[in-house]
Amino acid sequence: MAQVHVMDHPLIVHKLSLMRDKYTGSKEFREAVEEISSLLCYEATRDLPLKEVEIETPIAHAKVRYISGKKLAVVCILRAGLGMVDGILDLIPSAKIGHIGLYRDPDTLQPVEYYCKLPNDIESRDVIVVDPMLATGGTANAAIQFLKNYGVKNIKLLSILAVPESISVIQEQHPDVDIYCAAIDEKLNDKGYIVPGVGDAGDRLFGTK
């Protein structure tokens, strides 16, 4: 069964509280998403392999360790996933970036695909999928299945907010995919929004409402 890492570090809790406040504007909302994404990425990359290299410090020879050339890709789910990319690239600047355009139909709550551009060697990369909201879980589920159909074997899911039902969907459909998030909220409302949540993350990031 996939593990769920809920990162309730005080820095994350504080920044998430800023996101929740309806009076927080797009600039501060974007900054909070970016910073939380860096902190989630820090934990999600804990198992990156290191290789030993000999160098000279100003004082002596030393054996040091660098991250070995692990091939990583970040795949962001448009639009709201875009807000997480820079925070991740701050830590792993050499990662390739893929984009999957999926929006959730407001009536059926089913994901609708409208765009896809992935690194051409995606099947040989470890992939971090990013989307700040796991509500019904349908969008992330579809994106992960899409990547698996391309042959991707190692996937982690970074999100900011989830609810118990989206966690269950991912765990049932993709028991090999670990989830990293900042909080698991109480429930969905009758329109499929996370309660108490942050509202529509894409609209708040890009000021479209």
Ligand SMILES: O=P(O)(O)OC[C@H]1O[C@H](OP(=O)(O)OP(=O)(O)O)[C@H](O)[C@@H]1O
């Ligand atoms: O778990 P689900 O029930 O599928 O809902 C979550 C999805 O909804 C939001 O995207 P939205 O459809 O609002 O598109 P946007 O990012 O373009 O705003 C969010 O960013 C997720 O992708």
Ligand SMILES: O=c1cc[nH]c(=O)[nH]1
């Ligand atoms: O609460 C929610 C649910 C889906 N998408 C969002 O942006 N927010």
Ligand SMILES: [Mg+2]
């Ligand atoms: Mg949206």
